[in-house]
Amino acid sequence: MTYMRHVGAALLLAAGVAACGGGGEGNPPPKKTTHSVTLVWQANRESGVNRAGGGYQVSISGQPTIVVPYTAGPAAPTSTMVSLITGTYTVTVRAFAVLDPQGGNAGNFSANSQALIVNVP
Amino acid sequence: MKTPLRSIVVAALFVAVLTLLYQVAAVPAASPIRSTFAPGSYVPGEVLVKFKPTHSASSRASAVAILGHAVVADLKLPGWVQVKIDADQTMDQALAAYQGNPEVEFVQPNYVYRAAALPTDAQFGQLWAFRNNGQTITTGTYSPNFGTPGADINTEKAWDHLTDCSSVVVAVIDSGVNYNQQDLAGNMWDGGQIYPNHGTDFVSNDNDPMDLHGHGTHVAGIVGAAGNNATGTTGVCWRASIMAVRVLDAAGSGTTATIVQGINFAVTNGAKVINLSVEAGFFDPVLSQAIATAQNGDVVVVAAAGNSGLDTDAIGGANATYPCNFTQPNLVCVAALDQNYALATFSNTGATSVDVGAPGTNILSTAAGTEATITDTFHNNNNGVLNWTTSGGGWAYRKLTLSTPAGPVTVDALVNPGTFPTGPYADSANNRVYKTFDLSGKNVATLSFFASVDVLPGDSLNVNYRSGGGDPFAGGGVQLIGGSGNTGLSFVPFSFDLSPCINASCSVGFQLLSDASVTDLGAGIVFFSIKTLQLNNTSYMIANGTSMATPMVTGLAAMLRAYNPQFTYADTVSAIKNAGRSVPALAGKTTTGRAVDAMSSLAYINPPAGLTATVQ
Numbered sequence: 001m002t003y004m005r006h007v008g009a010a011l012l013l014a015a016g017v018a019a020c021g022g023g024g025e026g027n028p029p030p031k032k033t034t035h036s037v038t039l040v041w042q043a044n045r046e047s048g049v050n051r052a053g054g055g056y057q058v059s060i061s062g063q064p065t066i067v068v069p070y071t072a073g074p075a076a077p078t079s080t081m082v083s084l085i086t087g088t089y090t091v092t093v094r095a096f097a098v099l100d101p102q103g104g105n106a107g108n109f110s111a112n113s114q115a116l117i118v119n120v121p
Numbered sequence: 122m123k124t125p126l127r128s129i130v131v132a133a134l135f136v137a138v139l140t141l142l143y144q145v146a147a148v149p150a151a152s153p154i155r156s157t158f159a160p161g162s163y164v165p166g167e168v169l170v171k172f173k174p175t176h177s178a179s180s181r182a183s184a185v186a187i188l189g190h191a192v193v194a195d196l197k198l199p200g201w202v203q204v205k206i207d208a209d210q211t212m213d214q215a216l217a218a219y220q221g222n223p224e225v226e227f228v229q230p231n232y233v234y235r236a237a238a239l240p241t242d243a244q245f246g247q248l249w250a251f252r253n254n255g256q257t258i259t260t261g262t263y264s265p266n267f268g269t270p271g272a273d274i275n276t277e278k279a280w281d282h283l284t285d286c287s288s289v290v291v292a293v294i295d296s297g298v299n300y301n302q303q304d305l306a307g308n309m310w311d312g313g314q315i316y317p318n319h320g321t322d323f324v325s326n327d328n329d330p331m332d333l334h335g336h337g338t339h340v341a342g343i344v345g346a347a348g349n350n351a352t353g354t355t356g357v358c359w360r361a362s363i364m365a366v367r368v369l370d371a372a373g374s375g376t377t378a379t380i381v382q383g384i385n386f387a388v389t390n391g392a393k394v395i396n397l398s399v400e401a402g403f404f405d406p407v408l409s410q411a412i413a414t415a416q417n418g419d420v421v422v423v424a425a426a427g428n429s430g431l432d433t434d435a436i437g438g439a440n441a442t443y444p445c446n447f448t449q450p451n452l453v454c455v456a457a458l459d460q461n462y463a464l465a466t467f468s469n470t471g472a473t474s475v476d477v478g479a480p481g482t483n484i485l486s487t488a489a490g491t492e493a494t495i496t497d498t499f500h501n502n503n504n505g506v507l508n509w510t511t512s513g514g515g516w517a518y519r520k521l522t523l524s525t526p527a528g529p530v531t532v533d534a535l536v537n538p539g540t541f542p543t544g545p546y547a548d549s550a551n552n553r554v555y556k557t558f559d560l561s562g563k564n565v566a567t568l569s570f571f572a573s574v575d576v577l578p579g580d581s582l583n584v585n586y587r588s589g590g591g592d593p594f595a596g597g598g599v600q601l602i603g604g605s606g607n608t609g610l611s612f613v614p615f616s617f618d619l620s621p622c623i624n625a626s627c628s629v630g631f632q633l634l635s636d637a638s639v640t641d642l643g644a645g646i647v648f649f650s651i652k653t654l655q656l657n658n659t660s661y662m663i664a665n666g667t668s669m670a671t672p673m674v675t676g677l678a679a680m681l682r683a684y685n686p687q688f689t690y691a692d693t694v695s696a697i698k699n700a701g702r703s704v705p706a707l708a709g710k711t712t713t714g715r716a717v718d719a720m721s722s723l724a725y726i727n728p729p730a731g732l733t734a735t736v737q
Contacts, residue, residue: 070213101721102720103720110727113730121736
């Protein structure tokens with residue numbers, strides 16, 4: 001999935017460069033560049049989030065959803081890094097666990113975190 | 122055949138769910154791991170692994186051996202093997218080891234399946250709050266005593282995941298707890314050598330919080346009567362750690378000082394949940410401060426909405442009831458629901474001050490002992506003749522008609538003068554009236570009555586008792602209350618601890634003393650009773666009240682903190698309030714409009730907080 005996202009970003013970047021090359025007289029449109037963006041949030045304290053089958057899901061407007069699963073240790077990771085091109089993005093995080101409100105294993109998500117607006121120059 | 126079929130169906134559902142989850146989550150199919158990990162829900166030290174079809178049996182064994190594990194069995198399903206993991210590994214570590222292996226399609230714990238079972242407690246069938254199948258509560262005292270199936274707090278499913286809350290200390294700040302009761306003895310807080318009786322007593326200022334009223338023991342049983350022990354009832358928690366903090370006396374009354382000391386004791390000694398089934402109609406800044414102290418100590422305080430049937434948010438604040446009208450975020454206020462999830466007629470409500478509802482009628486729970494009530498109507502066989510001993514005249518029996526919200530009620534009354542309430546009582550009077558009662562064998566006795574008093578300063582109405590019987594206003598009598606006063610023709614309740622008078626002959630009496638000046642209307646006594654308690658370790662009883670609804674939520678708070686050891690008070694309160702079940706009777710009358718739901722709260726996940734971004 002990470003690979004696919006990079007390919008997508010590269011194609012967009014190429015399109016931006018092509019548009020620049022086709023410009024006429026006057027100020028050229030702003031150059032679009034790619035930046036690494038590190039997203040960090042506070043750890044949830046639900047046991048189900050911090051064990052196998054739990055974790056977080058990061059949503060970035062216009063981007064594929066990123067899953068940050070629990071892998072090992074006392075808690076699920078609470079950060080992720082993503083490459084984004086110039087633009088404004090809305091980011092939210094939600095936590096998930098296996099246990100569902102009916103007592104089964106169908107999975108359960110939290111509500112989204114407060115949205116964060118990220119401006120990538 | 123049932124078990125294998127069920128396992129296969131469950132496994133199929135499991136995979137289907139995983140597929141859905143991972144479509145959303147966009148995670149490679151080799152990664153999924155899902156397990157419940159509730160204690161006892163899987164076989165320790167074992168996992169089930171599904172290798173890709175290209176793997177032979179020998180290559181599967183090799184892949185397992187590299188991790189220090191061993192194949193226990195081939196499950197005869199394509200690719201699936203049962204694996205014994207390294208003894209030093211946790212289940213999480215073992216699953217993670219296979220999760221990272223691209224040759225593994227799936228890994229999961231070896232789950233344990235049990236026949237769906239209810240706890241074996243003998244009277245479980247009467248505990249409608251935990252399993253409402255519409256049953257009639259045979260000894261119920263609140264009407265209706267039959268219910269609506271499903272109108273319960275959904276503990277059955279939650280119990281599949283957690284029944285042991287003993288890692289969380291729950292303080293029952295109340296009239297004490299009969300810590301020897303058969304369903305409570307094993308679930309009491311270990312106070313070590315300093316508090317060998319599982320708590321403390323701020324009424325008698327000693328370390329023996331034995332319940333001399335019964336309220337606290339009933340509350341404690343709802344939180345954590347031992348479950349699945351083939352005895353009596355069960356609590357929300359089958360195993361618990363209940364700290365008994367006695368702040369209410371034998372008559373069920375306490376003070377700001379005792380309650381605040383009780384809260385501070387609980388916080389200082391490690392309680393993480395406090396049950397406060399008390400109410401008062403005045404703002405008490407010291408109590409407010411104590412609840413704030415509990416908040417600073419990361420303690421959840423669960424409080425009763427009150428039993429006056431009032432809207433505690435009514436404009437003007439006349440109905441405000443505390444502690445519920447305090448605003449601390451660690452406070453959860455609970456209204457009472459009946460067996461059909463209608464609001465109990467006695468329950469207070471408040472759209473901004475009462476948070477959730479829980480079952481509070483016909484609640485069967487542990488009792489401190491056998492309770493009995495001696496009532497007296499002041500006459501025999503409706504003959505209209507006072508049957509108490511009198512001295513000096515003045516006192517008489519008569520019927521009075523009282524105005525009540527339900528309409529006029531005619532009651533038996535002890536009055537002075539005989540024309541009460543039209544008066545006047547006599548000048549220079551020493552009117553005595555008394556009766557002797559047999560209280561032998563009781564541990565506690567509480568005298569209660571309602572009185573309307575209009576006695577001028579300089580005169581007095583006295584209430585005395587005398588151990589051994591006879592005139593309680595003669596030598597050896599003990600005064601319970603005395604003086605002048607005016608209740609404005611209203612009858613107000615009085616209650617006194619009569620325990621020092623426990624023996625075969627205990628006399629109780631009223632005396633009207635007056636000087637030679639003018640007099641007024643006099644006094645009327647109605648609803649005279651002596652409630653007794655004989656302690657034992659095997660009794661149970663039915664009770665109604667928001668006091669009974671409150672420990673349902675207290676037990677849930679303990680369950681949540683036991684299941685999620687990292688939970689703060691805020692996490693716990695959030696899971697209680699946000700995961701409840703919407704109930705029409707609570708809409709607009711509570712902050713959430715919800716009744717608590719144990720399973721939903723257990724599964725509830727708080728939204729992540731503190732999201733930040735750094736652009737490089």
